[in-house]
Amino acid sequence: MVRNPKLIAVLHNPIAIAESIQQRKRWEQFFILLGWFSLLVALLTLVVLVADLLIRGWPLLNLKFLLSPPSSDPEEAGILTAWVGSLLVILVTIVVAVPLGIGAGIYLEEYAPKNWLLDFIEINITNLAGVPSIIYGLLALGFFVYILKWGESILTAGCTLALLILPVVIVTTRESLRAIPVGIREGAYSVGASRWQTIFDHVLPYSMGGILTGIIVGISRAIGETAPLITIGALTFITFLPEAPIKGEFPYISFNWLWSPFTVLPIQMFNWVSRPQEAFQINSAAAGVVLLVLTLLVNSTAIYLRYRFRKSIKF
Amino acid sequence: MVKPTEEAVVTQQEPLRKLAEVRDLNFYYGRTQALKNINMPIYEKKVTALIGPSGCGKTTLLRCFNRMHDLYPGNRYEGQILLGVDQPRNLLEMDPIEVRMQIGMVFQKPNPFPKSIYENIAYGLRVRGIKDRALLDEVVERSLRNAALWDEVKDRLKEPGTSLSGGQQQRLCIARALATDPEIILFDEPTSALDPIATVSIENLIVELKEQVTILIVTHNLQQAIRVSQFTAFMYLGELVEYNDTMSIFTKPVEQKTADYVSGRFG
Ligand SMILES: Nc1ncnc2c1ncn2[C@@H]1O[C@H](COP(=O)(O)OP(=O)(O)O)[C@@H](O)[C@H]1O
Numbered sequence A: 001m002v003r004n005p006k007l008i009a010v011l012h013n014p015i016a017i018a019e020s021i022q023q024r025k026r027w028e029q030f031f032i033l034l035g036w037f038s039l040l041v042a043l044l045t046l047v048v049l050v051a052d053l054l055i056r057g058w059p060l061l062n063l064k065f066l067l068s069p070p071s072s073d074p075e076e077a078g079i080l081t082a083w084v085g086s087l088l089v090i091l092v093t094i095v096v097a098v099p100l101g102i103g104a105g106i107y108l109e110e111y112a113p114k115n116w117l118l119d120f121i122e123i124n125i126t127n128l129a130g131v132p133s134i135i136y137g138l139l140a141l142g143f144f145v146y147i148l149k150w151g152e153s154i155l156t157a158g159c160t161l162a163l164l165i166l167p168v169v170i171v172t173t174r175e176s177l178r179a180i181p182v183g184i185r186e187g188a189y190s191v192g193a194s195r196w197q198t199i200f201d202h203v204l205p206y207s208m209g210g211i212l213t214g215i216i217v218g219i220s221r222a223i224g225e226t227a228p229l230i231t232i233g234a235l236t237f238i239t240f241l242p243e244a245p246i247k248g249e250f251p252y253i254s255f256n257w258l259w260s261p262f263t264v265l266p267i268q269m270f271n272w273v274s275r276p277q278e279a280f281q282i283n284s285a286a287a288g289v290v291l292l293v294l295t296l297l298v299n300s301t302a303i304y305l306r307y308r309f310r311k312s313i314k315f
Numbered sequence B: 001m002v003k004p005t006e007e008a009v010v011t012q013q014e015p016l017r018k019l020a021e022v023r024d025l026n027f028y029y030g031r032t033q034a035l036k037n038i039n040m041p042i043y044e045k046k047v048t049a050l051i052g053p054s055g056c057g058k059t060t061l062l063r064c065f066n067r068m069h070d071l072y073p074g075n076r077y078e079g080q081i082l083l084g085v086d087q088p089r090n091l092l093e094m095d096p097i098e099v100r101m102q103i104g105m106v107f108q109k110p111n112p113f114p115k116s117i118y119e120n121i122a123y124g125l126r127v128r129g130i131k132d133r134a135l136l137d138e139v140v141e142r143s144l145r146n147a148a149l150w151d152e153v154k155d156r157l158k159e160p161g162t163s164l165s166g167g168q169q170q171r172l173c174i175a176r177a178l179a180t181d182p183e184i185i186l187f188d189e190p191t192s193a194l195d196p197i198a199t200v201s202i203e204n205l206i207v208e209l210k211e212q213v214t215i216l217i218v219t220h221n222l223q224q225a226i227r228v229s230q231f232t233a234f235m236y237l238g239e240l241v242e243y244n245d246t247m248s249i250f251t252k253p254v255e256q257k258t259a260d261y262v263s264g265r266f267g
């Protein structure tokens, strides 16, 4: 079929073929090496960072450090108030962001009429996910602190971070819902299910793996956030714990902790790093290790959940 | 006296009754018209086959019957599909959920829910608020028996429906459709995703099922239409070219297009 002599020389000459294969294999080798190099750079940086934190923070990494409040004496100073603060703030974040985010995601994906308004909202939500976190801090300062007068409280902080991760939760919820095969939906409708039933009995449960992953990615981002919390006035030095949520007498549950001032792990770290005394650098490194472990824990939960749901649901 | 033929005996015992009737039906996907002025009856406890070349509108017509098109924006029906023997109602004006409670569907690709075999079948009753365990058990067993699947799955009702083979999944979907005791079951090329052996078992099942339920089946396999159906509608470019009993469509078609199609000259 090939008539052009130049083409014949390329396509049917064994030497040319061998050469061409050789040359392409060399390129392949080159790119494999390049890939390894990039991977190495990324991994080494991470390893060096973690090792550095571990080595410097090592003397303080014990239970006493975890259970002591901060103090002006670096030997005594611990992160009790910081990690309790982090956990409480994240708890509020979850309670606020998860129902709102999933609800908004369901509405936008399943109920909202598909028109220009929806497109507009969609673009804005995607953009919101990329807004610098300090902007959320300013918004929260104006709204939660000045207008609602919630003060520099755990509630304010939780809601601020909830706003921050809401776009991520909404977007992943929508993507997970969209990934459910159309046949499953039609199957549910075909036996007489309403839209509500189709969503809540099928679409939502089957997308839970993806949605949870989105939530956890959001949370692991929120745990490390510092700027918006400083903006709303988180204290950097706090030695007392908020009031316990469970009490000895009726009604046994108390929400006073929501109104407590607070600090969180990254702010505590920041506070220590910025001190002139060399000794506090160790505290900061140790707190960094704890923060890293916390984030890794959250992320492994995400990976585990994704794996579990993938395994149990196939279409 | 001449002995009546077998066919005649059947008609004598059970006179044909119109369970549904399509009248002047037009259907539009947005601005494109996919069905043009369709008129045809659906007889009770019979199998009616929809045949025609790919893209002629068979699936579109079938999905009008259970208002599947309502799920997507921009779709529009015109005309009537009357449902019911004594007091027919236009199902295009009924609540789609009410329609789907009376008209079940089996899809081209088996689509069991990623839930247990039991829950797959019970779901149609659960959405109606039925929680009585004994009743659900009874319906699950009866539906699986009717779908010729009971013996294969009776010891593994808790396993996911998606763990079954393709042919079993399709029979599970048939059982799911049977569970709610519909008037009509719609089949959209139910065997096109299956191997030949599974295909035979589904075809046999359809033949048996017509004793209990009216069936409307889309097929691109002419042999299948002959094997399972009593009536056949031949469609072309969104129009119903010819409707008759299956024997007549295949042996003495009136329209030239029908003759060409059933003799394999195009399609
Ligand atoms: N969702 C849709 N939107 C627009 N056009 C469609 C849609 N589904 C099918 N059609 C068109 O309608 C016609 C009939 O399609 P269909 O009913 O699926 O044919 P068949 O089942 O006979 O192969 C085809 O021309 C097809 O392209």
Ligand SMILES: [Mg+2]
Pocket (backbone or CB within 6 Å): B058, B059, B060, B218
């Ligand atoms: Mg089709």
